[in-house]
Amino acid sequence: MATTRRTAPISIDVTDRPLPVPGFRLAGISAGIKANGRPDLALIVADEPVSVAGVFTKNRVQAAPVRVAKERAKAGKARAVLVNSGNANACTGKAGLDATKRTTEAVAERLGISAKAVLPASTGVIGAVLPAETIVRGSDRLIEALSSEGGADFARAIMTTDQWPKVACAQIRIGRETATVLGIAKGAGMIHPDMATTLGFVITDAGASPALLRKLLKAAIDPTFNAVSVDGDTSTNDTVLLMASGKAGTVRAGSKEAATLQAALTEVLGALAKSIVRDGEGARHVARIEVEGLANDRAARAVARTIATSPLVKTALHGRDANWGRILAAAGRAGVVFDPDRAEIRIGDETIVRGGMPVGKDAEARAATILQAAEYTIRVTLGKGRGRAHYLTCDLGPDYVAVNANYRS
Amino acid sequence: MATTRRTAPISIDVTDRPLPVPGFRLAGISAGIKANGRPDLALIVADEPVSVAGVFTKNRVQAAPVRVAKERAKAGKARAVLVNSGNANACTGKAGLDATKRTTEAVAERLGISAKAVLPASTGVIGAVLPAETIVRGSDRLIEALSSEGGADFARAIMTTDQWPKVACAQIRIGRETATVLGIAKGAGMIHPDMATTLGFVITDAGASPALLRKLLKAAIDPTFNAVSVDGDTSTNDTVLLMASGKAGTVRAGSKEAATLQAALTEVLGALAKSIVRDGEGARHVARIEVEGLANDRAARAVARTIATSPLVKTALHGRDANWGRILAAAGRAGVVFDPDRAEIRIGDETIVRGGMPVGKDAEARAATILQAAEYTIRVTLGKGRGRAHYLTCDLGPDYVAVNANYRS
Numbered sequence: 001m002a003t004t005r006r007t008a009p010i011s012i013d014v015t016d017r018p019l020p021v022p023g024f025r026l027a028g029i030s031a032g033i034k035a036n037g038r039p040d041l042a043l044i045v046a047d048e049p050v051s052v053a054g055v056f057t058k059n060r061v062q063a064a065p066v067r068v069a070k071e072r073a074k075a076g077k078a079r080a081v082l083v084n085s086g087n088a089n090a091c092t093g094k095a096g097l098d099a100t101k102r103t104t105e106a107v108a109e110r111l112g113i114s115a116k117a118v119l120p121a122s123t124g125v126i127g128a129v130l131p132a133e134t135i136v137r138g139s140d141r142l143i144e145a146l147s148s149e150g151g152a153d154f155a156r157a158i159m160t161t162d163q164w165p166k167v168a169c170a171q172i173r174i175g176r177e178t179a180t181v182l183g184i185a186k187g188a189g190m191i192h193p194d195m196a197t198t199l200g201f202v203i204t205d206a207g208a209s210p211a212l213l214r215k216l217l218k219a220a221i222d223p224t225f226n227a228v229s230v231d232g233d234t235s236t237n238d239t240v241l242l243m244a245s246g247k248a249g250t251v252r253a254g255s256k257e258a259a260t261l262q263a264a265l266t267e268v269l270g271a272l273a274k275s276i277v278r279d280g281e282g283a284r285h286v287a288r289i290e291v292e293g294l295a296n297d298r299a300a301r302a303v304a305r306t307i308a309t310s311p312l313v314k315t316a317l318h319g320r321d322a323n324w325g326r327i328l329a330a331a332g333r334a335g336v337v338f339d340p341d342r343a344e345i346r347i348g349d350e351t352i353v354r355g356g357m358p359v360g361k362d363a364e365a366r367a368a369t370i371l372q373a374a375e376y377t378i379r380v381t382l383g384k385g386r387g388r389a390h391y392l393t394c395d396l397g398p399d400y401v402a403v404n405a406n407y408r409s
Numbered sequence: 410m411a412t413t414r415r416t417a418p419i420s421i422d423v424t425d426r427p428l429p430v431p432g433f434r435l436a437g438i439s440a441g442i443k444a445n446g447r448p449d450l451a452l453i454v455a456d457e458p459v460s461v462a463g464v465f466t467k468n469r470v471q472a473a474p475v476r477v478a479k480e481r482a483k484a485g486k487a488r489a490v491l492v493n494s495g496n497a498n499a500c501t502g503k504a505g506l507d508a509t510k511r512t513t514e515a516v517a518e519r520l521g522i523s524a525k526a527v528l529p530a531s532t533g534v535i536g537a538v539l540p541a542e543t544i545v546r547g548s549d550r551l552i553e554a555l556s557s558e559g560g561a562d563f564a565r566a567i568m569t570t571d572q573w574p575k576v577a578c579a580q581i582r583i584g585r586e587t588a589t590v591l592g593i594a595k596g597a598g599m600i601h602p603d604m605a606t607t608l609g610f611v612i613t614d615a616g617a618s619p620a621l622l623r624k625l626l627k628a629a630i631d632p633t634f635n636a637v638s639v640d641g642d643t644s645t646n647d648t649v650l651l652m653a654s655g656k657a658g659t660v661r662a663g664s665k666e667a668a669t670l671q672a673a674l675t676e677v678l679g680a681l682a683k684s685i686v687r688d689g690e691g692a693r694h695v696a697r698i699e700v701e702g703l704a705n706d707r708a709a710r711a712v713a714r715t716i717a718t719s720p721l722v723k724t725a726l727h728g729r730d731a732n733w734g735r736i737l738a739a740a741g742r743a744g745v746v747f748d749p750d751r752a753e754i755r756i757g758d759e760t761i762v763r764g765g766m767p768v769g770k771d772a773e774a775r776a777a778t779i780l781q782a783a784e785y786t787i788r789v790t791l792g793k794g795r796g797r798a799h800y801l802t803c804d805l806g807p808d809y810v811a812v813n814a815n816y817r818s
Contacts, residue, residue, distance in 0.1 A: 061741035061749040061765075091737060093750065093766050126734035127767040236738055311720060311809075319814030325535035328500060329645055332470035340470040341502065356470075357502050358536045397814070398807045400720075405728030405806070 012170045012264045014271045018151025019169045021180045022205040023047050023245025026150030028157030031138030033086035033124070033131060039157035041135060043142050044081040044203060045111060050245045052078040052119070053213040055221050057238035063090035064100040064130070065120040066237055072116050073241070076210025079117035081201060081241055082107050083158050085186070089122045089130035090236035099130040106136040110143050121199050121239045123160055123186060155184045158199055162187045163279050168271035170264040172206065174257050179206040179248035181261070183268035185240075187279040200225060200240035200272060206261050207246020212253045216262050217242045224269035227301075228277050228392045229308040240269075274392060283394035285317055286375045290390045291331075293383040299336040300389035306334035307380065307391070314396035322367035324353045331380060338382040346379040347371065421579045421673045423680045427560025428578045430589045431614040432456050432654030435559030437566030440547030442495035442533070442540060448566035450544060452551050453490040453612060454520060459654045461487040461528070462622040464630050466647035472499030473509040473539070474529040475646055481525050482650070485619025488526035490610060490650055491516050492567050494595070498531045498539035499645035508541040515545040519552050530608050530648045532569055532595060564593045567608055571596040572688050577680035579673040581615065583666050588615040588657035590670070592677035596688040609634060609649035609681060615670050616655020621662045625671050626651045633678035636710075637686050637801045638717040649678075683801060692803035694726055695784045699799045700740075702792040708745040709798035715743035716789065716800070723805035731776035733762045740789060747791040755788040756780065 024046055031041035054073040056066050072078065082104055089096045100120050108115040122130060145153070155165035166185040171178050185200040208216065217240070225240060242265070251257040277286050291304040307313055310330040316323035324345050332340065345353035348370035352363045370376050433455055440450035463482040465475050481487065491513055498505045513527040520527075531539060554562070564574035575594040580587050594609040617625065626649070634649060651674070660666040686695050700713040716722055719739040725732035733754050741749065754762035757779035761772045779785050 059738060059741035060745070060747060061737050061752075091734065091749070091762075091766055093764065126738075236734075236741065311805075315810050315814045318810065321814070325500065325645075328470050329468060329535075332468035332645070334469075336469070338469060340500070343470075353500075355502065357500055396720075396810060398810045401724050401727065401805060401807045401810055405724045405730070 012172060012267045014267050015169045016167050017169065018155065018167045018182055018184070019180050020148040020151070021182045021203045021245070022247040023050065024203045024243070025146040025148055026154040027142055027145035027147065028150065028153035028155070029138060029142050029145050031084070031142070032134050033084055039153065040084055040086040041138050041142055042083040042154045042157035043107065043146065044154065044201060044243070045146055046079050046243060046245055049077045049079055049117065050243050051076060051208055051210045051213045052241060052243050053210060053217040054119070054239065054241045055217060057235055059236055059238070061091065061236045063088050063122060063237045064092060064096035065089055065122040066239060067097065068100050068104070069119040069121060069239060069241070072119055075116070077117070078119055078243060079113045080107065080111065081119045081121065081243070083121045083199065083201070084130070084135060085123050085158050085160050087122060087124040087128055087130050088126045088237050090126040092127065092129045095129045099132040102132040103130065103135040106139050107143070110139055119241060121237070121241070123158065123199050123237055126236060151182060151184060158184070158186045160186065166272050166275040168268045170268050172260045172264045174206055174249040174251060177248040179204060181206070181264045181268050183272050185272040185276060187276045198225065198235065198238045198276065200269065202240070202242045202265065202268060203245070204261070205245045205247040207250035208244050208258070208261070212251070212258065213242055213244055215253070216258070216265055219262060220265040220269050223390065224266060224273040227304070227390060228273045229305065277392045277394050280394040284397065285371070285373070285395045287317055287393050287395070288375070288377045288390055289393060290377055290379040290388070291382065292379070292388040293381045293385050294336060294338060294387035295385045296387040297389050298387070300387040302336050303331050303334040303380065303382065304389045304391040306330050308393035311396060314393065317371065318395035318397045320368055320371040322347055322352055322364045322371060324358065327378065327380060328353065331382065342383050344381040348376050421581060421676050423676050424578045425576050426578065427564065427576045427591055427593070428589050429557040430591045430612045430654070431656040432459065433612045433652070434555040434557055435563040436551055436554035436556065437559065437562030437564070438547060438551050438554050440551070441543050442493055448562065449493055449495045450547050450551055451492040451563045451566035452516065452555065453563065453610060453652070454555055455488050455652060455654055458486045458488055458526065459652050460485060460617055460619045460622045461650060461652050462619060462626040463528070463648065463650045464626060466644055468645055468647070470500065470645045472497050472531060472646045473501060473505035474498055474531040475648060476506065477509050477513070478528040478530060478648060478650070481528055484525070486526070487528055487652060488522045489516065489520065490528045490530065490652070492530045492608065492610070493539070493544060494532050494567050494569050496531060496533040496537055496539050497535045497646050499535040501536065501538045504538045508539040511541040512539065512544040515548050516552070519548055528650060530646070530650070532567065532608055532646055535645060560591060560593060567593070567595045569595065575681050575684040577677045579677050581669045581673045583615055583658040583660060586657040588613060590615070590673045590677050592681050594681040594685060596685045607634065607644065607647045607685065609678065611649070611651045611674065611677060612654070613670070614654045614656040616659035617653050617667070617670070621660070621667065622651055622653055624662070625667070625674055628671060629674040629678050632799065633675060633682040636799060637682045638714065686801045686803050689803040693806065694780070694782070694804045696726055696802050696804070697784070697786045697799055698802060699786055699788045699797070700791065701788070701797040702790045702794050703745060703747060703796035704794045705796040706798050707796070709796040711745050712740050712743040712789065712791065713798045713800040715739050717802035720805060723802065726780065727804035727806045729777055729780040731756055731761055731773045731780060733767065736787065736789065737762065740791065751792050753790040757785050
């Protein structure tokens, strides 16, 4: 970790090495849920009850662990998070619900805590009941493996077809203390057809009330995990949990420290979100779609999302084609009122549309060069309003189709 | 044409050979708009002013011809429709608007009618101003080519990258007269990246007031042109126009004949819509997504649309994979309330999900066989409500990406 400064959120550093977070121990082991023997069972345990906040999929079809974790997170306090990969335990009815409860009870009993203090999360194949006994058998070994240095193992054990583990850290000052924010996630979307089950876990030794924690998480989620698109599909298992131990001091609502913690959370979730988009199989480019000039942020968000999920836009990005017609047409069908004759589109620093009309072939050719890059920004200005929003998306290549058409064959 | 019966809408026959429609003449010629010399300019002329109704793209970005035709169609009466392919005249500002007006004025002058009675429509590349003088130069030849047998030429002249012309006919009885309904369309979507500009034109010698015609067209459009998806993108140029000469008698609102005309219109537009989906480049399957059991049709429609546009569902169809998890997950994110534990999914006659859970691997294997067919139905039942809707979609294969990534390169 490099330097951290006292107040400015901008000084937060993000790294991919998991730092220990006082008050928490983590573990990840191979329990035998995955047929290939890879790590598939993970645990976070707090030394004592800590504040917790969660956000969950809005899909009507919610996996058993989502239903259980959602209910338990309402208490605002928790002791542990039990995660498995290899099985999403979704569309599994009462048997799936029972299996989820059984596994959290087994771990809780061994830890000497209440099962209600254990929040479950699952990722993997949909439609198969969680193999509860496999997890129960592994639970002693899982608990033995707990360590303040266990972040890397935890990150690997929640992966499905992720190409790399996804970890981000930040440090902030609370008074004289240095607090750490550690985020761990797994990818989703194009690379994980049946497994479009983004999971994210953030732990920090900053402290906050459950109410403040919920507020901070909600604000950090919107421009990060809620502003990425691989293919527009949402999942049965999406879960992000935030736990705060307070070992490094407590932040109060409205304080300077709360603002700093907010910024750190947003940075950490933002880094994880970008890593998820970049890990799209077949994806060669990460595009940041920025929309501005609309009446409000909500309208801008609708337009950004529509552009970011348009197959015609995403295939053009794959072909490195500055195809502004598709971008403008996608904006036009977002259900938002704007005057197309004022539309401006920039790719990087290159303006290719002004006053709703093309600038010219030379500008498009220069923009096509920018589209060769691994990362770039497309800025769409649709008026003079103050509403703005962004979305991260990736290109759509033939590998997307190959992976998703043949995933189960 | 085979037999037609007196009342039952079910007796309507749909064919792909354009029949003449009394009161109308059509033409299609090569005017030089397309660089490759293929037919690109088309005209329908009514012998006298006829009732007209139109539906237009809801995209905020509307091409010049859409803006002009929309305004002129408000009168409820028209004499002619002037269509070009090869140039969409979209995102072309005032110059585009002037070009559209100039071409309809030239044709109107030669026909001795008012320019306001000529409705324009364009399809082709976005962002280039319509070459008005090329069209003006071709207008004498276009008018000379007018014939009651000109439907086939018209159909070919409005094609862009369509693989075949799209024509459907129906005949109905009005009293002792036989009336014809002729529909001509062009494809859109995946095969036409910059040209996602569905156009449809229907003429009939049945007669109806402009108000009734609007009502009939609206009702026929919803389950047909508004219920197909190739990739979820809408266009700058979408236009469907309906003209009724009344040469075979007039139908009144609420009459048996109005119901028959309604059914004929729906059949004709339905046949054209299916032809458009089938013509998706790289598409091997046409899937009819039926959703039922919801509180109302609107909710069912939202679910059907979400399933029909999901890239994860469409790639699974390409791989002939009965991947019900993706279908259910897409339904769950449609913003509609339902109980996932009551969900049932059938592919053809094979039930693969019951009570929100998989029936089993054998059922899925049998369903996969059904997915080999060129056409099949996927029925999703989400409760006991009376709301139902359907959508036509196609599979998403590697050719979609290849065509759309490299379209302009």
